[in-house]
């Protein structure tokens with residue numbers, strides 16, 4: 001394998017809604033570029049990028065994977081990403097190291113919920129986009145309708161670069177509106193196109209579409225706008241250069257046509273990536289000056305110190321940890337020692353590899369702009385920077401969402417607790433969007449993630465990769481408790497048992513704070529009523545007590561505790577006694593501070609054909625949802641609402657059955673709100689039943 005320089009590299013994330021055909025597309029691209037000699041199919045579990053057992057079994061991508069092709073003296077790196085809502089954060093991470101995104105859109109459904117989510121992420125990171133309208137071979141596939149929904153969602157910049165030849169079953173090729181020629185593909189799926197003249201019946205439409213493309217390119221570029229007005233058109237060179245600039249700036253989003261399953265449209269797509277997508281040399285990474293924090297651009301040049309950004313880690317119990325990185329400057333060498341700048345530790349690199357799915361090809365070095373991997377690093381994790389000496393920049397960490405839902409898990413065989421913790425710790429390295437904790441009250445192990453499917457997949461990985469089986473219990477809604485009134489409280493702990501006694505005494509004021517402030521502790525004592533060294537013990541006591549809650553065992557949040565008075569005993573007072581006094585003050589205060597329950601509210605976006613909009617809104621209302629807005633996207637409607645998490649646990653099934661599988665939704669945590677009073681009794685009773693039940697089990 002040749003070592004490529006930045007100008008000859010393209011880094012492309014393949015993103016979009018689940019089922020649009022991202023993995024199938026990458027598979028076809030690899031085959032047609034000659035990177036593999038078998039045409040892998042998602043339906044047969046034979047693609048390069050869905051190699052994980054769990055992905056093959058579910059026919060969905062669950063984590064990013066890498067592949068690459070050599071095309072016309074260039075190396076194109078593809079990152080196949082998941083499209084399912086629970087796993088979208090992995091796709092967002094891929095955008096951090098991509099210089100462009102292919103947004104794959106199903107030509108039957110048009111824009112769907114993940115399309116919009118990942119589009120917004122690409123926009124935020126200023127990643128240039130191309131749309132591939134896929135599945136054009138299917139019944140009811142339509143360029144017009146898809147464009148309508150794309151433009152409704154993303155604006156006028158979305159403009160065809162190709163027109164499809166034929167439709168549905170007769171879809172057989174594409175017209176390139178820049179070169180004004182046709183690519184026709186054989187019906188046998190072999191993918192070998194013939195190039196030729198535009199079919200006469202499509203000459204008119206092609207001319208019109210080309211003019212629309214030229215107009216959009218001119219509109220996106222002030223310099224070209226004038227020329228366009230003077231001459232009424234652009235020269236071929238102006239069009240090419242303008243298109244490239246427009247794509248790089250995100251002001252033109254070309255739409256290409258394809259059928260990945262029938263292997264139609266791949267060569268012109270590969271050509272388009274070379275022509276219109278910026279190379280890493282043209283797209284410096286945004287970094288910061290490590291001392292001043294000032295923004296700076298990190299150029300992908302071979303000179304200067306080597307530095308690489310880790311964007312993904314895979315925990316493999318056999319091969320060990322696999323670390324995927326993008327070299328951002330200099331050249332990373334195999335068998336060398338580098339420095340983990342983020343953790344300030346040395347790190348030894350062994351073999352450097354390029355990944356074709358799970359297949360590794362060793363290379364002696366990887367240069368700036370390229371993406372590769374290394375096995376068995378000791379310390380380094382996702383978001384770290386490894387570099388060969390002190391470098392003059394830092395790179396921001398990847399932002400991962402907090403877990404939104406947690407389930408209690410229980411080992412199938414007793415004695416597996418230790419193994420589970422170790423395995424979850426490893427899995428957390430590859431998936432920072434899971435977390436596991438022990439419930440302060442019940443001591444149960446809680447596994448938290450982005451949704452039910454995410455948790456199920458994590459549990460399946462535990463079994464397949466680490467050989468530990470767990471039982472999933474009911475999901476836990478992470479309720480919180482808070483207070484609604486200020487009060488002064490007294491905690492006095494006094495015990496006289498033989499020799500040394502125990503004495504701690506404190507007065508604490510409890511006050512509500514705004515949502516999201518969690519907890520504040522203030523020392524308001526004066527005149528030495530409590531010796532200074534005991535004050536932290538009071539705080540410790542209140543902390544311990546508040547995580548155990550007051551009403552139903554949920555953590556108490558959004559309040560301030562100010563110790564303002566107390567007394568001590570010169571001999572009997574100790575940290576322990578003051579901690580106890582803190583706990584007692586908390587209990588005393590809570591009984592008068594009018595405690596209440598808080599519940600998590602989710603931001604929900606539902607996508608469905610517009611016919612269903614009325615019913616879906618009615619249903620969201622009945623789930624105590626507040627509708628925030630509604631937009632149309634061609635023939636679809638997107639509904640935005642804020643809905644309590646507890647009402648959304650069964651939403652997936654409902655949406656699928658009520659829309660015949662044509663609806664999709666995305667949800668993420670928004671904020672906490674007070675639970676309506678009439679629901680308190682039920683929640684408290686359920687919490688007590690659960691804890692009582694488990695307490696009984698422990699005995």
Ligand SMILES: Nc1nc2c(ncn2[C@@H]2O[C@H](COP(=O)(O)OP(=O)(O)OP(=O)(O)O)[C@@H](O)[C@H]2O)c(=O)[nH]1
Nearest residue numbers: 018019020021022023024060061083135259260261
């Ligand atoms: N008819 C037809 N089917 C396609 C096409 N592309 C993909 N498919 C099928 O659509 C299904 C989903 O394809 P995938 O490539 O797994 O979709 P994906 O976008 O990777 O989905 P996630 O991994 O879940 O995000 C599979 O059954 C494919 O065989 C196409 O062009 N035409």
Ligand SMILES: [Mg+2]
Nearest residue numbers: 022023060061
């Ligand atoms: Mg996939």
